Amino acid sequence: MAEIKIEKKRPVWPWVVLILIVLAIIVYFIYENRDNDDYNDDLNDGTTTEQMDDSIDLQSDSTYDPNQNYSSTFDEFSAFEESISDSTRIAVDSSYTKKAFSNLAKAVVAKADESALQNSEALNYLRDYSTLSANMSSTTQGMEASKNFKTPSEEIVTVLGAIQSKKYPALQSQVSDLKQIAAKVDGSKRMDGQQAFMNSFLNKAKDVLQAMNN
Template sequence: MAEIKVEKKKPIWPWIIAGLIVLAILYFLFFANGDDNEITDEDNQEQVVDTTYQENNSTARYEDNRSDTLTGGISGFLSYVGDKSKMGIDHEYTNNALIYLMNAVQVKANDLNVNIDTDMQQIRQQAEAITNDPMATNHADKIKNAGSDLADVIEKLQQENFPDLSQDVQEVKTAVEDIDPSVLTLEQKDKVNKFFDEAGDVLEKMS
């Protein structure tokens, strides 16, 4: 009897693996690229957000840095007003000088346990008003009002703790009174700087 040869079936698992590999390649080519594009879009959006964050916080950083500098108290104020050439048309120098002075007075009041919160709130509003409209012609009036209130606060500290400095405080008050509210600030820089110098002098003596 003739022997019947039975031909063995070839295994199909290599074809299955090959098919899976092809599918994986197709998935990578079509879907992975799409995901990359989506990620790129998200990255672009994040970059925009980050840039906006930095731009919005440039002022915040400036404010924070300025606050850190202001913690120098009296020495910080004296250092800032030491360069009179900073006084410009935008009144940034005058505004910052007032803020430095307010901080110096606040620090000294804290050291002496004197509550001046109510006084400082009003003075702070007056100082901020100076930069709201850089081209306004009534800055001298605002400076004089803020300076007069600051002189009163300094006098309060002096009367309670430094009776020998009454004449020094009076010189601060006189310097404030010499500021003419009807004259442009830049036309009486010497008078404004005189006020800052007198205030710095008496605060330094309180140290």
């Protein structure tokens, strides 16, 4: 009598487990992608909002320039302030002194432009002064160097006086003091003998500009 072979049924649960694992993986990736999308949306929204806030802040700032060139008033003043940080070199080192006066002229011109001051002979002189002063010899000493700073100091006072009359009436006495100091700078005397006057002039000019910028 022939034997009848009966095959045992393979258990189904391994397949069930496998299907559940696959489903779990699919669900995981679906939620992971959705979370990433939400995060990116939040990030983009945050960046956009921040950029808009920055844009509003910049546009509300009087020194903002749409071409990314900010008004040079503050920058020029900072450059001038830095250039007189070593008072011992003023009127002793002609190159250092030249840079200080040149930077002061730039700061005054920037303030004049910001104040919409009309062009004048003094203002045009200061516009050209930085270019003209670049041609001065860095070794120029004595009376010749002193002459190079007498005229710019007078023109600086003239332009600052015009700005003060137009926009800053409370600064009249300070500008008058600056004018008196400028009058003491003597183009007929050696520069290194006028260190106190030149330092006083440059620092007083800094104070006037700072008051106008506040």
